Amino acid sequence: MASTKVTGIVIGGKDIKEKDRLVTLFTPDKGLLTAVLRGVRGDKAKLKLAKEPFSFGEFIIEEGKISNIITGFDMIDNFYCLSSDLGKYYEGCCLLDIVAHSISEPSPAIFMELIRALKTLCYDKVSAYYCVDKFLISVFEDAGYGFLSDKCASCGKVLVDKYFDVSIGDIVCRDCCRGECVVINEDCMRALNILSKTNYENLPSIKIEHGGEVLAYKLLKLNFQSKYNEKLGDLVSF
Numbered sequence: 001m002a003s004t005k006v007t008g009i010v011i012g013g014k015d016i017k018e019k020d021r022l023v024t025l026f027t028p029d030k031g032l033l034t035a036v037l038r039g040v041r042g043d044k045a046k047l048k049l050a051k052e053p054f055s056f057g058e059f060i061i062e063e064g065k066i067s068n069i070i071t072g073f074d075m076i077d078n079f080y081c082l083s084s085d086l087g088k089y090y091e092g093c094c095l096l097d098i099v100a101h102s103i104s105e106p107s108p109a110i111f112m113e114l115i116r117a118l119k120t121l122c123y124d125k126v127s128a129y130y131c132v133d134k135f136l137i138s139v140f141e142d143a144g145y146g147f148l149s150d151k152c153a154s155c156g157k158v159l160v161d162k163y164f165d166v167s168i169g170d171i172v173c174r175d176c177c178r179g180e181c182v183v184i185n186e187d188c189m190r191a192l193n194i195l196s197k198t199n200y201e202n203l204p205s206i207k208i209e210h211g212g213e214v215l216a217y218k219l220l221k222l223n224f225q226s227k228y229n230e231k232l233g234d235l236v237s238f
């Protein structure tokens with residue numbers, strides 16, 4: 001059997017058979033892939049660290065007849081501190097959820113971005129919503145769905161009033177609004193622009209006013225649902 005070493009992070013999984021687990025890995029070069037961890041649900045299982053969401057490291061994968069089998073795991077990080085803060089944990093799960101439902105082909109850039117977002121979330125004092133909002137903006141841009149512009153996506157006029165047209169996933173002017181449109185207020189737009197321009201490392205030092213980051217998440221969530229047909233969860237901040 002051919003075996004390969006791949007860098008990846010566990011983004012989900014389900015128990016199968018008596019003691020096995022089927023995990024989904026997000027990898028930079030192969031995108032999403034599933035692989036079985038055999039006999040991993042016992043306390044003394046050698047590879048038990050490899051079965052948990054957020055486990056990030058190098059996996060040895062053997063191609064089996066029916067499925068891939070993980071035979072080795074060298075952990076780099078498991079972002080363990082997320083589990084001691086419920087708000088951060090929800091945000092971390094949301095990041096994994098975004099990947100699970102938006103990645104259809106390999107994207108090394110989004111992989112790197114996910115690791116950066118998790119590191120900031122886990123190890124820095126960053127306000128709620130910032131990491132998830134920023135990550136969503138990048139996912140849309142990477143997929144060609146970027147929508148941050150000061151011009152109407154339909155007629156090209158410089159925008160005064162801004163509306164998000166849900167059906168096209170773009171920002172339009174009042175005259176070009178068709179179908180379901182949501183008004184974007186200045187606080188939301190400012191938050192989106194600030195977050196898209198700030199590196200993860202610098203997110204802890206910025207302060208977004210008037211809850212713009214919450215409004216931004218609402219809008220990004222709406223866009224995610226329209227693009228990927230998946231409803232992202234609410235983030236709870238404590």
Ligand SMILES: [Zn+2]
Nearest residue numbers: 152155173176
């Ligand atoms: Zn227009």
